[in-house]
Amino acid sequence: MYLLRYINLFCKIWALDIQAQIEYKFxxxxxxxxxxxxxxxxxxxxxxxxxxxxxxxxxNFAEVMLIYAFSAxxxxxxxxxxxxxxxxxxxxxxxxFDFFLVRPLGALFLILSDQAATHGIGTIATGIxxxxxxASDLNIxxxxxxxxxxxxxxxxxxxxxxxxxxxxxxISFWFVGVKGSVMFVVQQFRDFANYPISxxxxxxxxxxxxxxxFALTSFYPVAYLLGKQGYFVFVYIIPLVSLGFLGISYCIxxxxxxxxxxxxx
Amino acid sequence: MQEAMAYRVTFLISIMGGxxxxxxxxxxxxxxxxxxHLINDFSFHQIVTYxxxxxxxxxxxxxxxxxxxxxxxxxxSIAMELIKPLNYQVARFFESLGKVAVxxxxxxxxxxxxxxxxxxxxxxxxxxxxxxxxFSVILSIILNFIMSFLISLCAFWTTSVFGIVNSKRFIxxxxxxxxxxxxxxxxxxxxxxxxxxxxxxxYIPLSIYQGKVTGETIFLALLKQIxxxxxxxxxxxxxxxxxxxxxxxxxx
Numbered sequence: 135m136y137l138l139r140y141i142n143l144f145c146k147i148w149a150l151d152i153q154a155q156i157e158y159k160f161x162x163x164x165x166x167x168x169x170x171x172x173x174x175x176x177x178x179x180x181x182x183x184x185x186x187x188x189x190x191x192x193x194n195f196a197e198v199m200l201i202y203a204f205s206a207x208x209x210x211x212x213x214x215x216x217x218x219x220x221x222x223x224x225x226x227x228x229x230x231f232d233f234f235l236v237r238p239l240g241a242l243f244l245i246l247s248d249q250a251a252t253h254g255i256g257t258i259a260t261g262i263x264x265x266x267x268x269a270s271d272l273n274i275x276x277x278x279x280x281x282x283x284x285x286x287x288x289x290x291x292x293x294x295x296x297x298x299x300x301x302x303x304x305i306s307f308w309f310v311g312v313k314g315s316v317m318f319v320v321q322q323f324r325d326f327a328n329y330p331i332s333x334x335x336x337x338x339x340x341x342x343x344x345x346x347x348f349a350l351t352s353f354y355p356v357a358y359l360l361g362k363q364g365y366f367v368f369v370y371i372i373p374l375v376s377l378g379f380l381g382i383s384y385c386i387x388x389x390x391x392x393x394x395x396x397x398x399x
Numbered sequence: 400m401q402e403a404m405a406y407r408v409t410f411l412i413s414i415m416g417g418x419x420x421x422x423x424x425x426x427x428x429x430x431x432x433x434x435x436h437l438i439n440d441f442s443f444h445q446i447v448t449y450x451x452x453x454x455x456x457x458x459x460x461x462x463x464x465x466x467x468x469x470x471x472x473x474x475x476s477i478a479m480e481l482i483k484p485l486n487y488q489v490a491r492f493f494e495s496l497g498k499v500a501v502x503x504x505x506x507x508x509x510x511x512x513x514x515x516x517x518x519x520x521x522x523x524x525x526x527x528x529x530x531x532x533x534f535s536v537i538l539s540i541i542l543n544f545i546m547s548f549l550i551s552l553c554a555f556w557t558t559s560v561f562g563i564v565n566s567k568r569f570i571x572x573x574x575x576x577x578x579x580x581x582x583x584x585x586x587x588x589x590x591x592x593x594x595x596x597x598x599x600x601x602y603i604p605l606s607i608y609q610g611k612v613t614g615e616t617i618f619l620a621l622l623k624q625i626x627x628x629x630x631x632x633x634x635x636x637x638x639x640x641x642x643x644x645x646x647x648x649x650x651x
Contacts, residue, residue: 161557164563166562171566178573183431183579186583319415322416326419338426
């Protein structure tokens with residue numbers, strides 16, 4: 135009951151926010167154009183390089199594109215649904231975060247529903263286009279099992295993105311003065327997950343799997359779908375790891391929240 | 400003082416973010432070169448130098464220009480600056496040059512430490528090439544300022560400067576050759592890139608740095624940059640004149 139009420143409220147706030155943003159048609163258009171351009175530039179980059187060498191450590195172009203798509207869709211979903219963490223640093227710095235604390239719904243819920251980034255639509259749309267193209271090039275069957283795995287992996291991926299955002303934005307509870315956020319640097323690591331992680335050094339692979347697990351959103355699910363040797367087992371632990379990671383992030387958020395001292399305004 | 404410190408931290412964070420991107424490119428190129436020694440006349444060592452120096456040059460572009468001008472246009476405080484007896488465009492240029500001078504020192508020391516220390520990048524082949532590279536970078540900084548100025552003028556027409564700035568960044572990343580040297584582009588794409596002003600930002604300075612252009616062609620390359628500079632300066636002045644007039648009508 136309790137959870138349903140929250141979900142219901144979230145949907146209402148989210149729909150209102152989206153409606154308000156779509157009113158500014160040109161902003162909406164140009165914001166999405168920017169994200170789509172970013173994706174296209176990334177893809178053309180891979181295309182130029184792979185045209186020269188054929189394979190990127192045993193992965194052909196369509197396979198790399200599949201990783202790209204898997205990396206984009208959960209990221210786009212986390213932008214579209216839960217983009218509020220990006221504003222946390224500013225709220226904490228200005229003291230506006232106090233408003234979140236006095237409202238009767240819990241600070242985390244309010245931050246989660248604080249902002250929807252409509253440019254996430256562009257990310258998801260390009261992700262889906264690449265996914266369909268790559269999957270048909272690779273003859274991946276559209277059977278029930280694959281669709282179920284895909285859905286599960288997208289949900290887990292979104293959870294991982296939320297957790298990483300929660301974790302990296304919590305840091306602003308400790309370091310109030312910093313204007314730019316640690317979140318920005320952490321987000322740069324997401325780009326590592328656009329490519330097969332087997333091309334990186336071992337420490338980097340460990341970071342991308344266990345510490346900032348962006349690779350769990352893209353590389354491992356695709357390796358499973360393509361039946362690549364050696365990465366099979368990971369797909370079974372992804373749901374567990376993503377939930378565990380969400381738990382850890384929540385704890386750190388909670389500790390940070392209890393450390394929070396208002397800057398006043 | 401605190402504001403300035405916070406700004407430095409923001410700047411350092413953006414440097415670190417860029418460094419992550421450099422690492423990604425490094426690993427990709429490492430795989431590309433695992434079976435080859437020389438691709439398009441570039442050795443692996445040269446490519447690493449290329450991506451690192453292009454990253455350093457990009458950090459010399461003050462990202463402050465667009466944000467500050469466009470927000471002043473939006474909140475109207477630009478009016479106060481317009482009544483000052485200064486050419487607005489020139490005044491803003493020197494303002495952002497000041498920022499570049501401070502950031503430039505940080506970037507240069509960082510490049511010296513990380514680039515030469517960890518990535519073992521090359522020096523320019525000769526001293527004269529180094530001098531030419533230096534001039535080329537200065538031209539590229541001015542060119543970038545003019546482009547940023549043009550972009551921030553969009554704030555007269557739209558509130559979504561964020562989207563436009565991002566679009567511009569992606570286009571520049573690609574067509575300036577900051578991601579991949581233009582030499583790797585397929586022919587048709589290379590032709591397009593050569594007719595756009597963006598290559599003057601990164602590709603031309605780096606071609607000089609790495610001795611891909613030598614002798615008289617260096618002067619041709621610098622001339623190309625100067626021509627683009629002149630053209631874009633004229634465009635920016637025209638747009639500014641038109642936009643400023645628009646502001647007066649609205650602001651009365």
